[in-house]
Amino acid sequence: MDGPEKQDYWDDIFRSINKSEYYDKNLSSEVLDLVKLIKTGNAVLDLGCGMGRFDIYLSERGFDVTAIDISETAVKCINSECRKRSISINVKQQDLCDFQFDRKYDLILAHGSLQFLPRSCWTRLIGDMKDNTNVGGLNYVVVFSDMIPTPPDMEDLMGDLFREGELFEIYEDWEILVQESFVKEDEHPGNIRHQHPINKLIARKK
Numbered sequence: 001m002d003g004p005e006k007q008d009y010w011d012d013i014f015r016s017i018n019k020s021e022y023y024d025k026n027l028s029s030e031v032l033d034l035v036k037l038i039k040t041g042n043a044v045l046d047l048g049c050g051m052g053r054f055d056i057y058l059s060e061r062g063f064d065v066t067a068i069d070i071s072e073t074a075v076k077c078i079n080s081e082c083r084k085r086s087i088s089i090n091v092k093q094q095d096l097c098d099f100q101f102d103r104k105y106d107l108i109l110a111h112g113s114l115q116f117l118p119r120s121c122w123t124r125l126i127g128d129m130k131d132n133t134n135v136g137g138l139n140y141v142v143v144f145s146d147m148i149p150t151p152p153d154m155e156d157l158m159g160d161l162f163r164e165g166e167l168f169e170i171y172e173d174w175e176i177l178v179q180e181s182f183v184k185e186d187e188h189p190g191n192i193r194h195q196h197p198i199n200k201l202i203a204r205k206k
């Protein structure tokens with residue numbers, strides 16, 4: 001798949017999601033815990049934000065949120081939800097491979113997005129994420145590892161998987177708060193079931 005086809009794929013996924021309950025039902029418990037580790041008003045960046053399930057929550061609690069995603073549909077959803085809730089998120093439609101930092105953040109999220117990029121791109125991006133996190137700030141990164149091969153129907157969409165455990169090695173010079181490796185069962189529209197090998201990390205910059 002080329003860039004525009006990938007964008008179409010994600011646009012279709014987000015169009016199929018029922019928005020009415022999405023924002024109240026789709027928060028990960030880690031984000032609830034993360035909020036306790038940073039100060040209200042801190043700057044948050046979400047790379048590959050999807051429909052912004054974390055961003056709406058964080059913005060409503062007073063964080064200064066920037067969110068990036070390739071999907072125009074997802075970006076429109078976030079903007080519309082912001083209007084409904086009278087909050088403001090700096091949301092931008094962009095390919096993460098083109099994203100350049102122009103400031104530092106206290107919390108950077110990349111939840112389920114980096115493995116859709118080529119290795120050269122996510123290597124550069126993680127380096128920039130680390131450099132552009134304030135001392136004491138956090139990175140929350142969830143990626144697919146190569147512990148299980150990519151399902152055939154996702155091969156075209158996938159970029160480069162992380163080697164199992166590679167993510168944890170990249171953050172060896174940070175304080176690791178959460179390091180988990182597990183297999184997640186996902187059910188996609190059309191009764192398609194996948195197993196995804198997950199490496200999850202929350203780390204604090206020393």
Ligand SMILES: C[S@@+](CC[C@H](N)C(=O)[O-])C[C@H]1O[C@@H](n2cnc3c(N)ncnc32)[C@H](O)[C@@H]1O
Binds near residue numbers: 050053110111
């Ligand atoms: C599995 S979803 C995760 C979404 C969100 N982080 C969450 O946890 O709900 C992966 C996201 O990565 C985005 N994505 C994939 N490739 C991308 C790219 N090259 N540039 C920007 N976003 C991308 C997709 O549009 C999608 O929103």
